Amino acid sequence: ETAATYDYIVVGSGPGGAPLAANLAKAGYPTLLLEAGDDLGNNKNYSEMANFNLAANDDKSRWDFFVKHSSDEERESKYEHMTWRKPDGSFYVGLEPPEGSEQLGIYYPRSATLGGCAMHNGGVCALPSDDDWDAIAESTGDKSWLAKNMRQYFERIETAHYVPPGTPGHGYSGYVNVTISDPTFMQQTSDIQEIASGIIKTVGGDVTRDINSLDADRDQQTGVFGLAGHADPNGHRTGSNTYVRATLDDPAKYPLTVQLQSLVTKVLFSKNAKTPTAIGVEVLRGQSLYKADPRYNGAKGEVVKIFANKEVIVSGGTFNTPQILKLSGIGPAKELKKFDIPVVKDLPGVGERLADNYEGGLLALASKPLNGSSGPFAVQLKTPTARKNRNIYGWCKSFSFEGFWPGFPTEYGPSQYECAFVHMNPRSQAGYVHLRSDDPQEPPEINFEFFKHGGDEDLTEMLDAAKTFRKAITSAGEPIGPFNEKHPCPGVKQNCTDAAQKEFLKLQTYSHHAASTCGIGPAHDKLAVLDSKFRVHGVKNLRVVDASAFPAVPGAFPVCPVFMLAEKATDDILRDAKSASSSA
Numbered sequence: 001e002t003a004a005t006y007d008y009i010v011v012g013s014g015p016g017g018a019p020l021a022a023n024l025a026k027a028g029y030p031t032l033l034l035e036a037g038d039d040l041g042n043n044k045n046y047s048e049m050a051n052f053n054l055a056a057n058d059d060k061s062r063w064d065f066f067v068k069h070s071s072d073e074e075r076e077s078k079y080e081h082m083t084w085r086k087p088d089g090s091f092y093v094g095l096e097p098p099e100g101s102e103q104l105g106i107y108y109p110r111s112a113t114l115g116g117c118a119m120h121n122g123g124v125c126a127l128p129s130d131d132d133w134d135a136i137a138e139s140t141g142d143k144s145w146l147a148k149n150m151r152q153y154f155e156r157i158e159t160a161h162y163v164p165p166g167t168p169g170h171g172y173s174g175y176v177n178v179t180i181s182d183p184t185f186m187q188q189t190s191d192i193q194e195i196a197s198g199i200i201k202t203v204g205g206d207v208t209r210d211i212n213s214l215d216a217d218r219d220q221q222t223g224v225f226g227l228a229g230h231a232d233p234n235g236h237r238t239g240s241n242t243y244v245r246a247t248l249d250d251p252a253k254y255p256l257t258v259q260l261q262s263l264v265t266k267v268l269f270s271k272n273a274k275t276p277t278a279i280g281v282e283v284l285r286g287q288s289l290y291k292a293d294p295r296y297n298g299a300k301g302e303v304v305k306i307f308a309n310k311e312v313i314v315s316g317g318t319f320n321t322p323q324i325l326k327l328s329g330i331g332p333a334k335e336l337k338k339f340d341i342p343v344v345k346d347l348p349g350v351g352e353r354l355a356d357n358y359e360g361g362l363l364a365l366a367s368k369p370l371n372g373s374s375g376p377f378a379v380q381l382k383t384p385t386a387r388k389n390r391n392i393y394g395w396c397k398s399f400s401f402e403g404f405w406p407g408f409p410t411e412y413g414p415s416q417y418e419c420a421f422v423h424m425n426p427r428s429q430a431g432y433v434h435l436r437s438d439d440p441q442e443p444p445e446i447n448f449e450f451f452k453h454g455g456d457e458d459l460t461e462m463l464d465a466a467k468t469f470r471k472a473i474t475s476a477g478e479p480i481g482p483f484n485e486k487h488p489c490p491g492v493k494q495n496c497t498d499a500a501q502k503e504f505l506k507l508q509t510y511s512h513h514a515a516s517t518c519g520i521g522p523a524h525d526k527l528a529v530l531d532s533k534f535r536v537h538g539v540k541n542l543r544v545v546d547a548s549a550f551p552a553v554p555g556a557f558p559v560c561p562v563f564m565l566a567e568k569a570t571d572d573i574l575r576d577a578k579s580a581s582s583s584a
């Protein structure tokens with residue numbers, strides 16, 4: 001293919017790329033959406049939200065990344081779920097690998113399928129603090145990022161099922177159905193209801209209110225809430241996959257083309273232009289071509305070049321977008337030269353400032369099997385040393401969640417109860433995604449450098465959260481209690497110092513909301529990659545629209561904020577297209 005068939009090429013079909021491609025096609029522009037994986041939208045492990053752990057463990061979509069949390073090997077070696085490759089080729093997870101095993105790193109799942117990680121995620125839909133949006137407006141001077149303007153994008157994506165129709169700040173016809181967890185368990189007497197009552201007594205709130213519906217002083221609201229997720233009232237997952245499929249099936253026959261099993265290896269640039277100008281992409285065609293795919297078998301794929309009349313938009317996610325840019329010659333010149341990649345634009349920030357929410361949990365076993373059941377409910381806290389806003393988002397139920405490893409999670413039986421939590425707005429953004437080679441099939445090196453800056457402050461906030469959750473859960477007395485805590489302070493009659501608990505939290509923190517490797521920021525910020533309209537600084541016709549574009553992790557859960565980015569980028573791109581055609 002040499003002639004440009006498409007106006008836009010979008011690389012990657014996650015919550016950033018998929019809705020954007022559908023929107024551009026619906027606006028009448030021939031658009032190609034390229035996705036490395038397959039379409040699993042009809043597979044019940046993906047289409048039913050309740051099966052999300054099956055989806056995340058499924059080799060039909062898995063891209064297994066193995067990352068570091070720090071550059072301190074001793075600290076890394078104490079991570080309880082360190083993953084190793086045994087001599088027989090299978091995984092070992094733990095601290096005592098069989099002899100001859102190779103240390104792979106800390107498992108970090110990604111979903112390579114039509115819809116991206118919105119196809120295996122837990123579905124939690126939350127909005128960042130208003131301050132998170134306002135900070136982008138402030139750093140770039142672009143007022144369209146102010147929270148009060150961003151809310152329209154949430155209204156656009158949402159079909160709300162948890163607030164009365166017409167409630168301001170919500171949408172009722174968007175492609176993301178949002179429901180909250182069933183609150184009716186609070187009306188029946190049960191152990192689960194009693195524990196939840198204790199939590200509500202400790203932190204306030206109630207399970208019928210929703211985080212996203214609070215407009216007045218959202219950033220300060222704390223206590224218990226119903227947990228909002230991107231599923232419809234029947235539990236069907238909605239979002240990136242369902243929206244693309246609905247757009248393809250629409251009788252209006254929008255000019256959207258989706259090509260699966262297409263691993264984009266680089267962006268192509270015009271040879272003549274003075275300013276680097278994107279004109280298309282190079283693709284490897286074939287199944288499971290990326291080495292993070294457990295089904296990878298050494299196949300090389302067929303090389304294809306595809307061209308765009310207007311723009312290329314990269315939406316490969318926080319790990320893959322910087323890899324694609326670097327392979328294309330956009331990134332830190334020093335790193336590119338190491339791999340003999342010709343430098344198209346020296347942009348030192350590509351792959352830098354990687355950050356993630358820190359996660360932990362207060363997990364305890366009751367003295368008896370817990371009767372009753374509930375979905376998770378949300379708990380927001382503002383711990384004593386929090387900076388400006390609430391800083392902890394927890395979710396509680398009888399379950400166990402201790403991070404990710406091949407085959408996760410653990411199951412401690414019917415007496416288990418946990419409040420898992422994410423710590424928002426990490427102070428450190430020192431992580432990075434660096435190339436290991438110029439081979440596009442080879443996953444990059446990923447190091448989060450957790451706690452490198454402000455670590456002690458963040459750990460104090462996590463410890464205070466754990467203390468609050470401990471008090472809240474254990475307020476249920478006998479015969480449900482006493483509780484035998486698994487972590488961060490094990491035992492029934494506990495005797496842990498604050499320092500010991502902080503050390504546990506530091507060593508065992510996990511994460512799954514990676515962001516910011518191609519952050520938006522002003523041109524004078526040497527680590528900024530994108531301007532406020534998602535355009536790569538110093539490059540024409542190339543944008544990035546996915547979680548990598550956030551200059552900092554957006555609140556507690558990124559997926560709904562990424563959907564909002566896709567909508568905002570749609571407006572920016574269509575505005576440019578219209579002004580180009582009116583000036584032509």
Ligand SMILES: Cc1cc2nc3c(=O)[nH]c(=O)nc-3n(C[C@H](O)[C@H](O)[C@H](O)COP(=O)(O)OP(=O)(O)OC[C@H]3O[C@@H](n4cnc5c(N)ncnc54)[C@H](O)[C@@H]3O)c2cc1C
Nearest residue numbers: 012014016036112116117121122123124264317547557559
């Ligand atoms: C296990 C898990 C659970 C999660 N749970 C939640 C949750 O409950 N709530 C929440 O808000 N967030 C959750 N997240 C995070 C959230 O899903 C992600 O932040 C979000 O999906 C990011 O969207 P994205 O568009 O940036 O990238 P992704 O979702 O990663 O999508 C990128 C897409 O690009 C494709 N791609 C990558 N490279 C190439 C290439 N070279 N060529 C072609 N295609 C390519 C990939 O296959 C993928 O489909 C979870 C994440 C994980 C891993």
